[in-house]
Amino acid sequence: MSLTIPIFKLQYSDSDRAFLKNGLDKILDEAYLTNHSFVRAFEQQFSLWNSSKYSVAVNNGTTAIESILRGLDVRGKEVIIPSNTFIACAVAVLNAGGIPVLCDMELEYLSIDPSHVAEKITRNTGAVLVVHIGGIISPSIITLKKICDDYGVPLVEDCAHAHGASYQGVRAGRAGAAGAFSFHMTKVMTTGEGGMVVTEDEKIQRALQSVRQFGKTEQNATMHDRDGSNFKMTEMQALMGLLELQRVEKRIQKRQQIAAVYDEKLKGSSWKTWSAPPSGVCPYYKKIVRSPVPREKVEETLNKNGISLTGGVYYIPVHKQDVFKNKFPGGEFKNTNSFSAEHFCPPCYPELELTEAEKICDVLLTIAK
Ligand SMILES: Cc1ncc(COP(=O)(O)O)c(C=O)c1O
Numbered sequence: 001m002s003l004t005i006p007i008f009k010l011q012y013s014d015s016d017r018a019f020l021k022n023g024l025d026k027i028l029d030e031a032y033l034t035n036h037s038f039v040r041a042f043e044q045q046f047s048l049w050n051s052s053k054y055s056v057a058v059n060n061g062t063t064a065i066e067s068i069l070r071g072l073d074v075r076g077k078e079v080i081i082p083s084n085t086f087i088a089c090a091v092a093v094l095n096a097g098g099i100p101v102l103c104d105m106e107l108e109y110l111s112i113d114p115s116h117v118a119e120k121i122t123r124n125t126g127a128v129l130v131v132h133i134g135g136i137i138s139p140s141i142i143t144l145k146k147i148c149d150d151y152g153v154p155l156v157e158d159c160a161h162a163h164g165a166s167y168q169g170v171r172a173g174r175a176g177a178a179g180a181f182s183f184h185m186t187k188v189m190t191t192g193e194g195g196m197v198v199t200e201d202e203k204i205q206r207a208l209q210s211v212r213q214f215g216k217t218e219q220n221a222t223m224h225d226r227d228g229s230n231f232k233m234t235e236m237q238a239l240m241g242l243l244e245l246q247r248v249e250k251r252i253q254k255r256q257q258i259a260a261v262y263d264e265k266l267k268g269s270s271w272k273t274w275s276a277p278p279s280g281v282c283p284y285y286k287k288i289v290r291s292p293v294p295r296e297k298v299e300e301t302l303n304k305n306g307i308s309l310t311g312g313v314y315y316i317p318v319h320k321q322d323v324f325k326n327k328f329p330g331g332e333f334k335n336t337n338s339f340s341a342e343h344f345c346p347p348c349y350p351e352l353e354l355t356e357a358e359k360i361c362d363v364l365l366t367i368a369k
Helices: 014-030 037-050 061-071 088-095 114-120 141-151 202-211 235-266 295-304 334-342 354-367
Strands: 054-058 078-082 099-103 125-131 155-158 178-182 195-199
Touching: 014 037, 014 235, 037 054, 037 195, 037 235, 054 061, 054 202, 054 235, 061 088, 061 125, 061 155, 061 178, 061 195, 061 202, 078 088, 078 114, 088 099, 088 125, 099 114, 114 141, 125 141, 141 155, 195 202, 235 354, 295 354
Parallel strands: 078 099, 078 125, 125 155, 155 178
Antiparallel strands: 054 195, 178 195
């Protein structure tokens, strides 16, 4: 049976297309295709939207994390990350010359477990990376920040899932030293590939402007005094970002409505859904559900009904990735191991109809009440 509810859909209206065509004309008139006026405009508007002081655009979410870590100079130091994350986090640490140290997760809001961080943080810790899974900022970020402050270690936020998220009124990326956003195709905002770093610290902003351009000095474009690379964003990516800023609030609202359908229909059943905490706002990059039956059965039944599952967050945690095998013993990641085996993500994107989310719930309830 062909799938009628796909993993993901992305649509652009006529007015979206007109905005892009018009912008492309301007870019071609300026004939300056990278890291120029559209990138500056996107950075300024992103800062306004996120209530951040500074934004630095880069070419993807992985290099957004890497450039923060390079800016903080973690070379030779340990960087604490959750094992329940995308492999990009570990890659970014390694590329910045750091040593990834993995921690387990808490199950309430799916964030890195602060008590595990407290056990692993040392004088040689260069940064702690917190990942807002599915767009949920866990209340445990308060404890995490305190642990980091006590050790004088910068807290870095991976906001790849968390555009528009907040906890107690504080937007994603504003709790620690800096936050890294991804604009990959499936994200809450997309530029195809792309990333943004937000920070309140002018020193970090300046460092990242240098890092993304091969570590060049401000005074002399041909003299390089820091460990940099080429992380620049193109003008076409920035144009798409400007469009996304115009439509992101509406698109987040739709994601929240879909998430509410899952919560409402599955309430009181054996299907547990994860939601934003009280005082939290979540854009629901993913709606995360724990299955009471083996996940293969869920996938098979949904597929039979024309419904496909979106990728999980995450089925294979970092410590189980082949490339890191034998580096990180699995025993201490109890919560990560159970969560990665039991959860799944039903479709949740603005192009999904609310009636489709209802249908998905109806099918799930035929598997288990
Ligand atoms: C949690 C997390 N961090 C980082 C990234 C990397 O972002 P990108 O794909 O833009 O490099 C992703 C992306 O998919 C992600 O899910």
